[in-house]
Amino acid sequence: MTQYKSNLIPVSLDNADPEQKEILEKAVAQVGFIPNMYKNMVNLPGLLDTYLAGYAAFREQGEFTTAEQEVVFLTISRDNECHYCVAAHSVLADAMSGVPTAVTDAIRSGNKVADVKLDALHDFTHHMLQNQGRPSQDAVTKFTDSGYSEKHILAIILAISVKTLSNYSNHIFDTEVDAMFQSRLWQK
Numbered sequence: 001m002t003q004y005k006s007n008l009i010p011v012s013l014d015n016a017d018p019e020q021k022e023i024l025e026k027a028v029a030q031v032g033f034i035p036n037m038y039k040n041m042v043n044l045p046g047l048l049d050t051y052l053a054g055y056a057a058f059r060e061q062g063e064f065t066t067a068e069q070e071v072v073f074l075t076i077s078r079d080n081e082c083h084y085c086v087a088a089h090s091v092l093a094d095a096m097s098g099v100p101t102a103v104t105d106a107i108r109s110g111n112k113v114a115d116v117k118l119d120a121l122h123d124f125t126h127h128m129l130q131n132q133g134r135p136s137q138d139a140v141t142k143f144t145d146s147g148y149s150e151k152h153i154l155a156i157i158l159a160i161s162v163k164t165l166s167n168y169s170n171h172i173f174d175t176e177v178d179a180m181f182q183s184r185l186w187q188k
Contacts, residue, residue, distance in 0.1 A: 006172045010039035019045045027052060037084055037166055040173040047165060054162040062155030064121075066097040071118050072159045074107045075125040081188050082167035084175045090184035108186055120146035125156055133157060 011020050012034065020042045027038050030052060041048040059069060070093035077085035086108060093099035099118075106113045113119035124143040127135055135143075135153070144150070169175070177185060 003174075004172060005174050006040070008040065008043045008173075010036065011042045012039060016042070023049050023052070030056065035088070036178050037088075037170055037173075037175050040175055041166070041169045047169065051162060051165045054158060054165070058155060058158045058162055062158065063149075063151060064155060067093070067099045067103075068118065068121055069159075070097045070099050071103065071107065071113075071121050072125050072156060073163060074104065075122050076129065076160055076163040077167055078107055078110070078186075078188075079126060079129045080163065080167040082163075082170050083186055084170040084177050084181075085163065085167055086186040087177045087181040087184045090186065091181045094184070104184075117146055121148065124148070124153075125159075128153075128156055128160060133160070 009015075011024070013021060013024055016024055023042055023045050024034055024038065027034055027042075027048070038048055041051060062069065062072075064072065070089055074086065074089040074093060077089055090104050090108060093104045094101055100115070103113050103115055103118055105111075107122060113122050120143060124135070124139060127139045131139075140150075140153070143153070
């Protein structure tokens with residue numbers, strides 16, 4: 001099967017219509033620049049706007065540490081085989097969120113995470129994806145016994161939703177990884 005690649009042109013502040021420009025300016029305020037992924041997603045303004053709102057809500061309301069947030073995002077992106085988001089979240093994990101490189105590398109390679117609590121989070125996130133949001137009672141018990149709550153399950157659902165938007169968009173655009181994320185390029 002030949003994979004489809006979108007013919008839509010990346011949108012920047014220079015070629016954006018007023019609605020796109022407003023959303024891109026919101027992105028700059030939120031993350032400090034306009035990632036290549038956003039330039040593609042804003043072709044449908046509601047897609048990027050929904051992504052930005054969900055991403056912020058997960059970060060602000062999910063009750064995970066910044067390291068745990070990156071474990072969730074990285075696990076989802078790896079399971080969805082998104083080369084762009086695996087690279088981006090690896091850099092964020094390494095440089096900003098305090099995730100040990102060994103943890104990031106284990107997730108990227110599909111191996112067990114040495115940190116017990118982060119491994120439980122990684123395993124449960126993977127379980128949610130593999131079971132399409134229908135976790136087993138045993139998986140939930142193992143997850144909550146590791147120090148997480150049922151509210152964390154809802155946060156993982158939010159993260160899966162957000163990453164599905166970005167991962168799938170990156171698939172159809174074959175988004176070029178930004179220079180700042182190049183040090184952690186990834187291919188399955």
